[in-house]
Amino acid sequence: MTTVVAAGLTEAEVAARVAEGKTNDVPTRAARSVSDIVRANVFTRINAILGVLFIIVLSTGSVINGAFGLLIIANSAIGIIQELRAKATLDKLAIVGQAKPLVRRLTRSGPVSRPMMPSEVVLDDIIELGPGDQIVVDGAVVEENNLEVDESLLTGEADPIAKDPGDEVMSGSFVVSGSGAYRATKVGREAYAAKLAEEASKFTLVKSELRNGINKILQFITYLLVPAGLLIIYTQLFTTGAGWRESVLRMVGALVPMVPEGLVLMTSIAFAVGVIRLGRRQCLVNELPAIEGLARVDVVCADKTGTLTENGMRVADLKPLDHADVGSILAQLAADDPRPNASMQAIAEAYKMPPGWTATASAPFKSATKWSGTSYDGHGNWVIGAPDVLLDPSSPVAEEAERIGSKGLRVLLLGSSDRPVDDRAAPGNVTPAALVVLEQRVRPDARDTLDYFASQKVSIKVISGDNAVSVGAVAGALGLEGETMDARQLPEDPERLAETLEECTTFGRVRPDQKRAMVHALQSHGHTVAMTGDGVNDVLALKDADIGVAMGAGSPASRAVAQIVLLDNKFATLPHVVGEGRRVIGNIERVSNLFLTKTVYSVLLASLVGLAGLASEIFDTDPLPFPFQPIHVTIAAWFTIGIPAFILSLAPNNERAHPGFVRRVMTSALPSGIIIGIATFVSYLVAYEGRQASVEDQTQASTAALITLLVTAVWVLAVVARPYEWWRVALVAVSGLAYVVIFSIPLAQKLFMLDPSNLEVTAIALVIGVIGAALIEVAWWVQGSVLGERRRLWK
Template structure:
């Protein structure tokens, strides 16, 4: 807590704060929008799928067949698993949100005086005095009470591109951020009264929307719904009104047909995969503000990385000061400039560390540093007007001093020019003519993990563009030291035309002297070439680009504004965490695609089988042939899902998966699942017809026919699992083998055969069923290889090592 001397606005006393809290004049807008425990429970229990299964469960219970109601356990399992996983994710996110929370500096009573201290946004009350500096996000609406060259960017609210100067009496809005200068404002609207505060609330919202993966699954569910309605009506009519099998058997057959049509675990598995991803990334101190960012980063093919704070460490030190004017008091000026900067950036912090004894000079004018101008300065009356900034901006780039600075920068060092100006720094034409006094050489340490991270992206064919406000030669040297080779360009030479800009971005790798508006334009240009762009940064100059990139990644130590607009915040400030985020996204996307294949295949063969049996029932109604009873009772379809879908899908959804994310999720899933589902549906129906003995069949013969159909279905469905599990590793092979052996045990153990209403004792019927199942498995295998050839995808049985 730092005491602030000579305040124009002292802040509130403890009594004044208590009074406002009692009156409800607090900033009660939540910093993170996540569902409460009760909302999570309701959302996982009262689902459409649970409602459908619940009604069918009650219908089965009305027949008195308890064992056939076993599928009702799915309601409990879906709800419990969903609730547990979402609560884990919520707990992780809420803890990380507290760590990464923006905390404004609020002036409050402290002992006998007043001091500025960091508070959580919800602790702010009406009339609080909040201090501002570069990079600070404005958390509530207010009115400026103090300002020193204060400039605020409101583009996220109003679309106004240029920073707006703010002085005492001017309004400021929550959601905007400070780009230059310093000051303080009084909170005039807090909580939900501040309309603009909703932007900040939305910026940190935990959501599952705008996800290509979830949108794809919704399309699949829509497709399934279109199939379910006619197939459901048909099977209900034929089983209840044409089979003449009695109410109990007809109802059980109807439910047995409807239950497998419902993709009860697809949405659940997707949610679990996302939630587990959040927890895993949370362990790496990675805060996911928007959940689809996990999958979005897996699709990224261009990463725009800021140099300072991303490839290099934030901290710097003064390596050398080269005097150009031996008579100038360079050391005194540097010490004074650092002391007069209320919110020093990394460069000025290094200067302050090196020069700790400032002279007693009074500032007559101050010009804060701006990313757009690349310099700052202070006028000291008779002691002169002093500026410090980029040599190639303050001087003619072709001057001897600027060229010397560039030679030094070519070694990867940052170089600042200290110069004397002929104009006061607050003059409209400042900095005017600058006389060079000294070159301040700053040393930046390259992050030890940066090289490995860039190598990873290169191996994954993800292009990296280094975009920095530093000298282009210096930025290029750092990139080259990290093994990132390519052309370097000064952003002052970039074309403004978006098409030409996109062409330059395709050709060059490193860019220096980039303005904040250019960073945004570069992101847009890359997106215009159908690239999925991730932007990493930590400064206020990165905010606009972070907001407009497909995925914004901010460092935890960065400016509050950059953390607020980013989808992902690396709280440990490690660039090396990004590959883990990419890997997590790939795991989610790849595994959900596998799981979707299993669930959609089941729905396709269930619908096809229902339609085939239903049409058979209609023919019996109108042509006088034998009616067809649906082959399966609810318990049969329940056990069929255990080891062909349920348990394997859960394991596969959480397994490691480093395959690159590819577009066309829905097309690939439908292309894979539809043929397999048709093969299984046709094979199962044929097997049933071969074993079915008509209306004269007794209960034993009907059970044997149902068992035969189930055997065929399971053999083919296990092979679908075997195909989906590829490329194989030992545990994937074990998963398929154990799933198959589980059914062998169910069909051979007398207790389970009786419990699950199975009868495989007819050798001829069982042999035919196995043969038909093997033929279906062979067809599924052929289809898998043919699809790979048609789609141009390389099919592999075993995972490559290394």
Template sequence: MSTSLVVGLSDAEVAERVAAGQTNDVPTRAARSVSEIVRGNVLTRINAILGVLFVIVLATGSLINGAFGLLIIANSAIGIIQELRAKNTLDKLAIVGQAKPLVRRLTSSGPETRRVLPSEVVLDDIIELGPGDQIVVDGEVIEEANLEVDESLLTGEADPIAKDAGEAVMSGSFVVAGSGAYRATKVGREAYAARLAEEASKFTLVKSELRSGINKILQFITYLLVPAGLLIIYTQLFTTDAGWRQSVLRMVGALVPMVPEGLVLMTSIAFAVGVIRLGRRQCLVNELPAIEGLARVDVVCADKTGTLTENGMRLCDLRVADDDHGPDVVAVLAQLAADDPRPNASMAAIAEAYPTPPGWACTATAPFKSATKWSGASYEMHGNWVIGAPDVLLDPASPMAATAEQIGADGLRVLLLGSSDLRVDHPDAPGTVTGEALVVLEQRIRPDARDTLDYFAAQNVSIKVISGDNAVSVGAVANSLGLRGDTMDARKLPEQPDALADTLEQTTTFGRVRPDQKRAMVHALQSRGHTVAMTGDGVNDVLALKDADIGVAMGSGSSASRAVAQIVLLDNKFATLPYVVGEGRRVIGNIERVSNLFLTKTVYSVLLAVLVGLAGLASKLFGTDPLLFPFQPIHVTIAAWFTIGIPAFILSLAPNNERAKPGFVRRVMTAALPSGVVVGTATFTSYLLAYQGRGASETEQTQASTAALITLLVSALWVLACVARPYEWWRVTLVVVSAAAYLVIFSIPQARELFLLDASNVQFTSMALGVGLAGALAIEVIWWAQGAMLGERRQLWRGR
């Protein structure tokens, strides 16, 4: 243990290093810059396709048919605005949640220590360390007092490593025991270890079924688009003999709706809005798909201290073994608390209760470790003292251990103060321990903990309480919160993975759990197909937080736990978790609805293109009348307004608490494919019945196109009506308003003229409505049949 105190840099020396660029300029979180956000939302594949088609339409001189070009502006603007809002929210929260190292600086008024942001650390800074602190830059240890560092985030090795003065420490590791200080030797992008740590702290991205599912769907769409697009381009340009302007417009009218221009946009918006909503609840989401991941969680492993109970403690009782002949335990406790440079919650409560130490000379110290469950100090003339878990330091059969167990059964935390025959830094410490007193600490249960646990129980999410405290005490807290199930001492847990998994399935509460056991328990649950969330706030939770499907850290917890978690609850409220789950369900459920709308449009657009294209090839082979594509670009543009675009935007942001289910791609394709085939077939049938052949006048061609559009709108609106279920008043209103909007368009002469519509042929219009209604009936039958096939109970109205 070193005794000299190294003074930090002066303000002038810090300024010199800043001017020389010797700062820690590594980004603290993986976030896109403003310019990258703008480029990422403007320079997209979909915008490029629409942009080329827009230029082609402008070349024909038909400005109204270029209205779909507004989608480029709308897609880009909405995407940029929402992502910038999300970035602003995350950046503000990230500053609050960031690890702030304690740096020594020499000011005009003398030496001082101050908390600074990691980016404000400069070369040669002296940085102090304590339990739970993350090492933010590479450095060399200059002072240490039983300093032990965990480098598992860099090396994968979970065993703590003792660090002596002169040894190197690497950014991304964290302190598990002891204290000390180190000098920054490599900062910013100079430090190779810092780059490793940046990758380690991000880990692999949260598994996102939604993201991978949409990528699969887009890949599938690409396979459809290429052949269908080539076919329609060929037939419209080389078989119709309708003039290049009309052929080009019909070709673009076929290609534009094939592009699912809003699917990726709506997904991004849903995630971004989720981040903003959670940000208002002081919830920092380090990885966007974590919102989705928590919605899929079916097991939550909750640490007791800081999660179910509040962090602060209060000393409520002191049971001395021998009042008449024993040592002055109050003096011992006061001195132990005073000699702890970075006291945990238990020692802070003791220091608050006994603030006046006797001033003994300390000859050796042993910091608290989660693995050993005790700490202590040796004093020159006053013996060796340890404080820790009674069931670890005492014979379980001793009367004092039995008393501690009895007290712990009421949910109180009990620590043993004992004298030892060995110095606390001896390799065989703690040696033989004589119990001198029981320190009883009171933890307050969070007032919102019960409601939160009740919510998870109602959602069929299992809770596993995993704590390093005495099993009886943990069980008492769990029982007081209404958690039912067996309680087990983790020292009796089997090590074999299958046996461990079996035990976890049957048991609810675990005490005396070591950090390595927490991680093993997460792995065992995952091996049984569970999606596991781990909540915690201490350095002993880091390994489990890192390996859980979703790691949730408390904002007041150690910097190491915050660094590895995907979600940080900056307000330290366990009760925020249900809102995160609800937000994830909203995102998943609503994107599934929106995907059904966009993919139905893509399917019927591709089918129409193929059918018209095949008719065009038939005209070449058999000399029949060529077939113009039924729609010009303006037709497909207005068709998308109220059957997809506006409803999809509203549905993507609406409340949705339906439980997340696996099989996103299967369910979406099962719904979109048959619906798209019905809409496409009905529209093509209506067009064929109204089409007047090669010799049709422009008016007759417009009437045939209008008839096809009416059929398309009726059947597509019924797809919307099915997607909006189960109904609530606002969902019914959405469908009715969408239908009414088209009635208004068809009722206003100026709108009909502007949008190239002609519904004056009563025969065609009646036929189109009839075919559309037949399509709607088919879609309704398919909707009920799909529910039976997928094993889902279909509901027309919510709550019925």
């Protein structure tokens, strides 16, 4: 037991340290500046490629063919706006969800402790500590009362470390049990964990399966683009014999569609919009891939207290077992607890008249031991905790406690010990004095949330430190099926533990180290695991789970390590997070299909035209100019990719996430791209009349090739948009009609260099396009059979 030995800094001393810059000025999360965001979205590799091609086109004097340059502005503007919105959302929520240390300052009326933002801490501040508190800056302990600190997040050392006055504490660690205070010795960027925290909190898309998959796709595209690009540059500039302006325009017309200009942008937008949408539901996403990751989760480990039940408790009943004044004893224990947990808070509210005994020793509550206590001068040693831990589980009192717990109630035993509570052998022999029955309210939204996960084939494992029978009763009331097990009977062997976890649903009397081991065991069987929790005993499991979800009202330590924090403390928010993840994954897969298909047919068409150009040199035949000018491929992208991709990337999507993103996209886009490329080339060959063709004939041949390309590309959009809803059908229909309008208006024909007036050539182009569309349809059904996916036209 210790008394207050440090009064804290005065206002004048604080002001002096602020003036000297001795403040905790660690940048907040999402600290990317506006200039950084603008720079990152403007100076991209894709913008550089398009920018060079844009300048080349302008050098020919054809301004209309430079319309694709607007993509540079659009890509940059959309990316900047969305990231700034996401940054503002993250910054605002981060302030709400930030851990606020209890700082002691010296005022005229004496020492006063109040919560402050971490940035308000200055050098030499006195910061108070209690169970679950995160240590925000480095310091030296000045007061302690059974203070134990967990430094595993920094050092990997799993066992809590007892701290005495003068011992060092490091930022990034957290208090497991006991209480105390420490003096800040290193603040700001000098603190141990400051640099780690700064890196971890940036707005980033790293470690994302979706992002990694897109990078693989871009690598594949690069391998295709380089040889095809060099081939088309050579043949268009040196074999066609056309004027330099015409050759340059057709060369650029071949290169522009090879660049997947919107793929990365659409992915970034989808994530950023997900952050904003979840922010409106008071859900703070500490790591963006968590949105995607939770959509892939197939096991959710849910802590009972604070997750399935509400945090608050009330004393429902008190069953005295001897003639002691148990009410006074409970009141005194509650009054002497400097940082009461939820159970002790409920007891303090029910019993408010402590007798004023003098404490000589205390033992704080620990998740590993399941009890706490205080020794009093002349009034004995009193402990309170789990009946089946403090007593022989087969004793009548322990059996009575289990009978009461089977109704879903929490039962604590108040007892007297034969030795001081700080004795190494404590609690020793415990004589029962009373059973304290506590009642927790099940969250009204818990059952619907569990039903949702069950419908999505996501397994739920309820893991709690409470009595197994009590936990099983709560799980049963929520409709969860499966066996209940006392974690003290769990096997130590990881493989056997994993098998047990597959068989049982509910676990009681789980220690913090067991929670972590259970997460590891599930992961070893190939499961993607989400862990929800709010207490200090959940921290290690939250950190090691694939996705850690903490409650906003939980301990600062649990919020610090979780990827997702539910600031409104609603378990029912989780389905919305899952929904956002599925929207991102499903929609980006659709968008990737569109962009990759475009790249494949562009590279194939350029290669075929280039090879034909080489053949013309070898066999002295008519060279083959590329069919399209830049404006043609620009308008082709408007309604087959650009606008539809933007709409599809933000649309609702509740389909389950499946692994194998790259394989599915490749097996879909490659056949479609090959079909479009060959169909377009055939259509162009049929319409092209050779070197002697007039400008009008060449325009008609280009128009025929474009018609074939558009018919097949719109059908790819029709396939990607499945399963249909009314708005998806409308999107495909409007996209197709938009091209009908463009080809029908004389002004548009002149502006975009189109000539569909040769009905025979146009009809052949349409027929080839329809055949290509039919082949794409067949390929879609065959792909479903190969991948083992059931194909559906309608929802």
